[in-house]
Amino acid sequence: MKIKLNRIDEDFLFECTNSNGNKILLDNTSKPDSKGVSPMESVLMAVAGCSGIDIVSILKKQRQEIKSFSAEVEGDRIQIGDAKPFKNIMVRFYLTGVVDIKKAFKAADLSFEKYCSVSKTLEPNVKVDWEVFVNGEKA
Structure with missing residues (x-):
């Protein structure tokens, strides 16, 4: 099992991708405009x-x-x-x-x-x- 993580903004937003290409977004949810889950x-x-x-x-x-x-x-x-x-x-x-x-x-x-x-x-x-x-x- 392998996951790839890429930072996709200038702050804390990360895109995580599995081997099938499925993605989730991780972010620092203490920010009011977070775009992913912690x-x-x-x-x-x-x-x-x-x-x-x-x-x-x-x-x-x-x-x-x-x-x-x-x-x-x-x-x-x-x-x-x-x-x-x-x-x-x-x-x-x-x-x-x-x-x-x-x-x-x-x-x-x-x-x-x-x-x-x-x-x-x-x-x-x-x-x-x-x-x-x-x-x-x-x-």
Whole structure:
């Protein structure tokens, strides 16, 4: 896996490109006119995306009919010297459709316990918790 990063303005805007040519913009979001996400926001996005792919994949294999799927992720940070790494991350998944709530819970559990490489990478230092809601009901 290889990512290329290029500075594309006179300040802090970076374009990151993967080997398939897909791109995201990273920026210093403390600026009022930022045009990308912060690197720390991208970590939260990666947790949601990684586990989201797992959950949808598992539920599709079980022939669950997902009408909508979304997630909200919050990260609590701590000060360690000059850095502010995450201490805790909370991911909440929201599904609608003809989805068995127990299967949705199990799919999320499998993602975080076994499959999600992003949360596994963070795991030694960051506590990642999660919740699943199906058609408004907490699993």
